[in-house]
Amino acid sequence: MRSVVIAGGQGFYGDTPTAVDALLAEGIDYLCLEALAELTLAILQKDRQRDESRGYTRDLPAYLARALPYVADGRTKVITNAGGINPTAAAHAAIETARKMGVSGITIATVVGDDVLGRLSTLHTDQGQSLMHLDTGEPFDAFPGEPLFASAYLGARPIVDALAQGADIVITGRVADASLFLAPLVHEHGWAWDDWDRLSAGILVGHLLECSGQSIGGNYSGDWWALPHPWDLPYPIATVTADGTAVISKPKGSGGRVSTDTLRHQLLYEVHDPARYLSPDVVADFTSAHFEDLPEDRVRITDVRGTPATDTYKMLLSAHAGWAGEARVAFSWPDAYEKAKATAAILRKRVEIAGLEVDEWLVEYWGVDALGGPTVPPTTHEPPECILRVSWRCADQRTAGLVGRELVPLTLSAPPAGMGGAGRGAGSATELLSIWPTLVDKSVVDPEVRVVLEEVK
């Protein structure tokens, strides 16, 4: 049976492109680069605010530089949502990269239409979209301020359209992570859009591949220390046949591990109900999948079931939420925790006296319970050292910066032996963004979704 080989070459904006070389050398039909998280869209929004030609993940050229020789040879195609909130600008960057490398005769497709910011109020007032908060149920009228971006999570269809039109590289905005991987399977195997079990198998495979090394040993809670050469963790590969059977593997001779155990860690990552994983293309039942360990770091996945997709896309909106500052001070034994706590209190008092308005404080004691909070059992053990981290939120950037300055004189005027550490409080304040997940009818988004093709000459 004919099989299609797809690989996950990126798990987030900032991942390393070097592991892509081994994937390409292995011989893959499609390299899928998943560049977006909720936080990434917020970062890209800040980028676009500063410069309108930005708003895509700027490591795209570094990835393409590695892949382009294979694309030019017709060996591999690339699919990525690196377009972020500005896929057209990302496509320009891709074309520029190809030209610089002397690659021509390839077709780059851009998928647009996921960005509905410009017509958000029309969608709400005239097209019956409630846009209520998906998690809290708050009505759209309670949206906190002006929306900064509004991206619908599109599915695999526009990518399949682009591939059918001969695209060698497909660049999208907010296409759902797993759908990037489903698209080449639908295109190559000719799966129908109502073949729910196969679509579900493709989404499950996509979900396993979308976070690069995280399915084959990264962030692995098993015997993580026993994985071979962990400083060079590989990225995952899936070989998928037309019936939806998938074999997950990794480049020969690489580190990491492919096992049911490493894969199940990723299977439930960022998942709510695993029996109803909502993708734009299908509702996948991850609890139906059968995993079988094979020799040589391979796992076969069969029997994945799915049910019809919903009529809505998930959509992410965002609003400005104030400015944050942060500072850290390290204290040594003895009485490290008490010194840290007193210093936090002194800072708050100084800020109050200075008349600076702080809307929210957060105090963490690293080395005591900063990460575990109430799950850390009470102890009489005295920590050998403690790092105080204070974070605060203010309405404006200037105030957030001034709060951090109040910490500086404490170097000589606070409880003994505090050692100033790095932190954003010392420098500039950071803009906070609140995010507002919601749903939008596919019927009002799809008419605006387009594929734009450009041949690199």
Place this chain on the structure above:
Amino acid sequence: MARIALRELCGYRAGDKGDIANVALFADDDETYALIVREVTAARVKEHFGAMVRGRVDRYEAANVRALNFVMQGALGGGGPRSLRADSLGKTLGGALVRLEIAVPDDAMAGRRRARPDVSWADEILAT
């Protein structure tokens, strides 16, 4: 009966979506899975996290991979780009969950305790 922290028995991974964190718990065999299905209820997890999780905790079962998935609302201080927490994405919440202690029959632990890390290879690298 003995009281055993889940770290002795289970694997874990946490993820984020907005202000919702999910933590999956993985058992190594059917007996351990039956044990955590019985002992690690949504209510116990909610109590364990205390003020760290403001909203509801729901539990889902994935018996095909011997996993429980806990979905915790209001768990990330407003969600990644809004949160003041150092761990704004809740990456460490899996470790926080496996601190939870459950009652285990005395004879049930034989051969089931997870190994502790051996990082002698790291010592070798760091000594150079």
